[in-house]
Amino acid sequence: MRKGYVGWKLPEDERARLLALFPAAYARTVAHHVTAAFNVPTNHPLPKETGGTVVGIADDGAGVQALVLSIGGTTARRDGSTWHVTWSLAPGRKPVDSNDAIRRHGWTAVEPIPVRLEPHFFPF
Template sequence: MSRERGHVGRGYVGWALPEAERARLLALFPPRYARTVAHHVTLAYGVGARHPLPMERQGTIVGLADDGEGVQALVVAIAGTTDRPGGGTCHVTWSLGPGRRAVESNAVIGRLGWAPVGPVSVRLEPRFFPD
Protein backbone atom coordinates (compact mmCIF):
# COMPACT_ATOMS: atom_id res chain seq x y z
CA MET A 1 0.00 0.00 0.00
CA SER A 2 1.37 3.47 -0.83
CA ARG A 3 0.31 7.06 -1.05
CA GLU A 4 0.64 9.70 -3.75
CA ARG A 5 2.65 12.90 -3.49
CA GLY A 6 1.87 16.12 -5.30
CA HIS A 7 5.42 17.00 -6.39
CA VAL A 8 6.19 18.08 -9.95
CA GLY A 9 9.13 16.75 -11.99
CA ARG A 10 11.24 13.61 -11.98
CA GLY A 11 13.56 12.17 -9.39
CA TYR A 12 13.55 9.20 -7.07
CA VAL A 13 11.57 7.83 -4.16
CA GLY A 14 12.82 6.07 -1.09
CA TRP A 15 13.58 6.98 2.48
CA ALA A 16 15.50 9.79 4.14
CA LEU A 17 17.51 9.11 7.27
CA PRO A 18 16.14 11.35 10.02
CA GLU A 19 18.90 13.49 11.53
CA ALA A 20 18.83 11.72 14.91
CA GLU A 21 19.11 8.31 13.20
CA ARG A 22 21.92 9.58 10.99
CA ALA A 23 23.89 10.81 14.02
CA ARG A 24 23.35 7.52 15.87
CA LEU A 25 24.47 5.45 12.89
CA LEU A 26 27.52 7.64 12.23
CA ALA A 27 28.66 6.87 15.79
CA LEU A 28 28.14 3.13 15.19
CA PHE A 29 29.66 3.05 11.69
CA PRO A 30 32.39 5.71 11.39
CA PRO A 31 32.79 6.93 7.80
CA ARG A 32 35.97 5.59 6.23
CA TYR A 33 36.33 8.21 3.50
CA ALA A 34 36.50 12.02 3.50
CA ARG A 35 33.01 12.81 2.21
CA THR A 36 30.21 11.59 4.49
CA VAL A 37 26.94 11.07 2.62
CA ALA A 38 24.64 9.04 4.94
CA HIS A 39 21.48 10.60 3.56
CA HIS A 40 18.90 8.20 2.09
CA VAL A 41 17.89 4.81 0.74
CA THR A 42 16.67 4.78 -2.87
CA LEU A 43 13.71 2.57 -3.77
CA ALA A 44 13.04 3.68 -7.37
CA TYR A 45 15.00 6.10 -9.55
CA GLY A 46 13.84 8.09 -12.59
CA VAL A 47 10.23 8.22 -11.48
CA GLY A 48 7.70 10.98 -11.76
CA ALA A 49 6.92 13.22 -8.86
CA ARG A 50 3.55 11.53 -8.36
CA HIS A 51 5.13 8.10 -7.90
CA PRO A 52 3.72 6.41 -4.77
CA LEU A 53 5.84 6.67 -1.68
CA PRO A 54 6.70 3.51 0.24
CA MET A 55 4.69 2.83 3.37
CA GLU A 56 7.50 1.23 5.39
CA ARG A 57 9.04 3.44 8.05
CA GLN A 58 11.55 1.04 9.53
CA GLY A 59 14.63 -0.71 8.20
CA THR A 60 17.50 -2.77 9.52
CA ILE A 61 21.18 -2.20 8.80
CA VAL A 62 22.43 -5.70 7.98
CA GLY A 63 25.66 -5.19 6.06
CA LEU A 64 28.61 -3.06 5.08
CA ALA A 65 30.22 -2.80 1.65
CA ASP A 66 33.57 -1.10 1.07
CA ASP A 67 35.65 -1.39 -2.07
CA GLY A 68 38.78 -0.09 -0.31
CA GLU A 69 39.05 2.57 -3.01
CA GLY A 70 36.56 5.21 -1.89
CA VAL A 71 33.04 3.78 -1.73
CA GLN A 72 31.50 2.71 1.58
CA ALA A 73 27.81 1.76 1.91
CA LEU A 74 25.51 0.29 4.52
CA VAL A 75 23.14 -2.43 3.31
CA VAL A 76 19.57 -2.04 4.55
CA ALA A 77 16.81 -4.64 4.81
CA ILE A 78 13.34 -3.16 4.43
CA ALA A 79 10.23 -5.30 4.88
CA GLY A 80 12.51 -8.31 5.26
CA THR A 81 14.55 -7.94 2.06
CA THR A 82 17.62 -6.09 0.82
CA ASP A 83 16.49 -6.42 -2.83
CA ARG A 84 15.25 -3.34 -4.67
CA PRO A 85 12.24 -4.01 -6.93
CA GLY A 86 14.01 -2.68 -10.04
CA GLY A 87 17.23 -4.53 -9.28
CA GLY A 88 20.10 -3.81 -6.98
CA THR A 89 20.38 -3.72 -3.23
CA CYS A 90 18.81 -1.35 -0.70
CA HIS A 91 21.64 0.67 0.79
CA VAL A 92 22.78 4.00 2.16
CA THR A 93 25.89 5.41 0.53
CA TRP A 94 27.90 6.06 3.68
CA SER A 95 31.12 7.76 2.63
CA LEU A 96 33.05 8.56 -0.54
CA GLY A 97 36.66 9.23 -1.42
CA PRO A 98 37.85 11.84 -3.93
CA GLY A 99 36.39 11.44 -7.38
CA ARG A 100 33.84 8.82 -6.30
CA ARG A 101 30.07 9.22 -6.64
CA ALA A 102 27.13 7.86 -4.66
CA VAL A 103 25.72 6.19 -7.77
CA GLU A 104 28.69 3.77 -7.64
CA SER A 105 27.52 2.14 -4.39
CA ASN A 106 25.14 -0.32 -6.00
CA ALA A 107 27.81 -1.48 -8.47
CA VAL A 108 30.29 -1.98 -5.62
CA ILE A 109 27.75 -4.05 -3.68
CA GLY A 110 26.91 -6.07 -6.78
CA ARG A 111 30.57 -6.71 -7.62
CA LEU A 112 32.01 -7.34 -4.17
CA GLY A 113 29.02 -8.24 -2.01
CA TRP A 114 28.80 -7.09 1.59
CA ALA A 115 29.89 -8.17 5.05
CA PRO A 116 27.19 -8.78 7.66
CA VAL A 117 26.89 -6.27 10.53
CA GLY A 118 24.33 -5.56 13.22
CA PRO A 119 21.47 -5.96 12.82
CA VAL A 120 20.72 -2.37 13.75
CA SER A 121 17.17 -1.06 13.51
CA VAL A 122 16.74 2.34 11.85
CA ARG A 123 13.76 4.66 11.46
CA LEU A 124 13.19 5.87 7.90
CA GLU A 125 11.10 8.68 6.39
CA PRO A 126 9.39 7.97 3.03
CA ARG A 127 10.17 10.78 0.61
CA PHE A 128 10.32 11.93 -3.02
CA PHE A 129 13.69 13.47 -3.95
CA PRO A 130 13.67 15.70 -7.03
CA ASP A 131 16.62 15.48 -9.43
Protein backbone atom coordinates in the same frame (compact mmCIF):
# COMPACT_ATOMS: atom_id res chain seq x y z
CA MET B 1 6.39 17.45 -14.96
CA ARG B 2 9.31 17.50 -12.55
CA LYS B 3 11.15 14.27 -11.97
CA GLY B 4 13.25 12.89 -9.18
CA TYR B 5 13.49 9.77 -7.11
CA VAL B 6 11.55 8.27 -4.22
CA GLY B 7 12.78 6.34 -1.26
CA TRP B 8 13.55 7.12 2.32
CA LYS B 9 15.36 9.96 4.02
CA LEU B 10 17.55 8.96 6.95
CA PRO B 11 16.41 11.19 9.86
CA GLU B 12 19.18 13.29 11.43
CA ASP B 13 19.04 11.51 14.80
CA GLU B 14 19.33 8.11 13.10
CA ARG B 15 22.16 9.41 10.91
CA ALA B 16 24.09 10.63 13.96
CA ARG B 17 23.52 7.35 15.82
CA LEU B 18 24.72 5.26 12.87
CA LEU B 19 27.73 7.51 12.17
CA ALA B 20 28.86 6.89 15.76
CA LEU B 21 28.63 3.14 15.11
CA PHE B 22 30.03 3.19 11.55
CA PRO B 23 32.51 6.08 11.11
CA ALA B 24 32.91 7.37 7.57
CA ALA B 25 35.86 5.69 5.88
CA TYR B 26 36.27 8.32 3.15
CA ALA B 27 36.45 12.12 2.93
CA ARG B 28 32.84 12.84 1.93
CA THR B 29 30.18 11.62 4.34
CA VAL B 30 26.87 11.06 2.53
CA ALA B 31 24.64 8.98 4.88
CA HIS B 32 21.47 10.58 3.56
CA HIS B 33 18.90 8.30 1.92
CA VAL B 34 17.83 4.97 0.45
CA THR B 35 16.58 5.01 -3.16
CA ALA B 36 13.49 2.98 -4.07
CA ALA B 37 12.70 4.27 -7.59
CA PHE B 38 14.73 6.62 -9.80
CA ASN B 39 13.63 9.09 -12.52
CA VAL B 40 9.98 9.17 -11.50
CA PRO B 41 7.41 12.02 -11.57
CA THR B 42 6.47 13.98 -8.47
CA ASN B 43 3.20 12.05 -8.14
CA HIS B 44 4.95 8.66 -7.88
CA PRO B 45 3.74 6.82 -4.75
CA LEU B 46 6.01 6.94 -1.72
CA PRO B 47 7.08 3.68 -0.09
CA LYS B 48 4.83 2.47 2.73
CA GLU B 49 7.57 1.16 5.03
CA THR B 50 8.83 3.52 7.72
CA GLY B 51 11.79 1.52 8.91
CA GLY B 52 14.42 -0.99 8.04
CA THR B 53 17.37 -2.80 9.55
CA VAL B 54 21.06 -2.21 8.94
CA VAL B 55 22.40 -5.71 8.27
CA GLY B 56 25.77 -5.10 6.66
CA ILE B 57 28.53 -2.84 5.47
CA ALA B 58 30.26 -2.68 2.11
CA ASP B 59 33.59 -1.06 1.25
CA ASP B 60 35.24 -1.54 -2.13
CA GLY B 61 38.60 -0.33 -0.78
CA ALA B 62 38.68 2.25 -3.55
CA GLY B 63 36.50 5.01 -2.17
CA VAL B 64 32.95 3.69 -1.71
CA GLN B 65 31.45 2.73 1.63
CA ALA B 66 27.77 1.78 2.06
CA LEU B 67 25.49 0.38 4.71
CA VAL B 68 23.29 -2.51 3.55
CA LEU B 69 19.69 -2.53 4.73
CA SER B 70 16.87 -4.98 4.92
CA ILE B 71 13.54 -3.30 4.13
CA GLY B 72 10.31 -5.26 4.17
CA GLY B 73 12.25 -8.35 5.19
CA THR B 74 14.72 -8.38 2.29
CA THR B 75 17.96 -6.74 1.13
CA ALA B 76 16.91 -7.15 -2.53
CA ARG B 77 15.50 -4.16 -4.37
CA ARG B 78 12.93 -4.73 -7.09
CA ASP B 79 15.51 -3.80 -9.73
CA GLY B 80 17.84 -6.61 -8.62
CA SER B 81 20.27 -4.44 -6.67
CA THR B 82 20.63 -4.22 -2.87
CA TRP B 83 18.95 -1.79 -0.46
CA HIS B 84 21.68 0.50 0.87
CA VAL B 85 22.68 3.92 2.14
CA THR B 86 25.78 5.34 0.50
CA TRP B 87 27.84 6.08 3.61
CA SER B 88 31.03 7.78 2.48
CA LEU B 89 32.93 8.52 -0.73
CA ALA B 90 36.47 9.37 -1.77
CA PRO B 91 37.04 12.25 -4.21
CA GLY B 92 35.85 11.41 -7.70
CA ARG B 93 33.37 8.75 -6.53
CA LYS B 94 29.58 9.15 -6.78
CA PRO B 95 26.69 7.72 -4.73
CA VAL B 96 25.57 5.59 -7.69
CA ASP B 97 28.93 3.76 -7.42
CA SER B 98 27.57 2.01 -4.31
CA ASN B 99 25.52 -0.32 -6.49
CA ASP B 100 28.63 -1.59 -8.32
CA ALA B 101 30.66 -1.77 -5.11
CA ILE B 102 28.08 -4.03 -3.46
CA ARG B 103 27.59 -6.14 -6.59
CA ARG B 104 31.32 -6.64 -7.21
CA HIS B 105 32.67 -6.88 -3.67
CA GLY B 106 29.68 -8.02 -1.62
CA TRP B 107 29.13 -6.93 1.95
CA THR B 108 29.95 -8.01 5.47
CA ALA B 109 27.14 -8.80 7.90
CA VAL B 110 26.85 -6.74 11.09
CA GLU B 111 24.70 -7.18 14.17
CA PRO B 112 21.22 -6.06 12.94
CA ILE B 113 20.32 -2.50 13.89
CA PRO B 114 16.73 -1.28 13.44
CA VAL B 115 16.53 2.16 11.86
CA ARG B 116 13.69 4.61 11.30
CA LEU B 117 13.25 5.81 7.71
CA GLU B 118 11.08 8.64 6.34
CA PRO B 119 9.36 8.06 2.95
CA HIS B 120 10.35 10.98 0.73
CA PHE B 121 10.37 12.37 -2.83
CA PHE B 122 13.74 13.88 -3.84
CA PRO B 123 13.52 16.24 -6.86
CA PHE B 124 16.39 16.44 -9.36
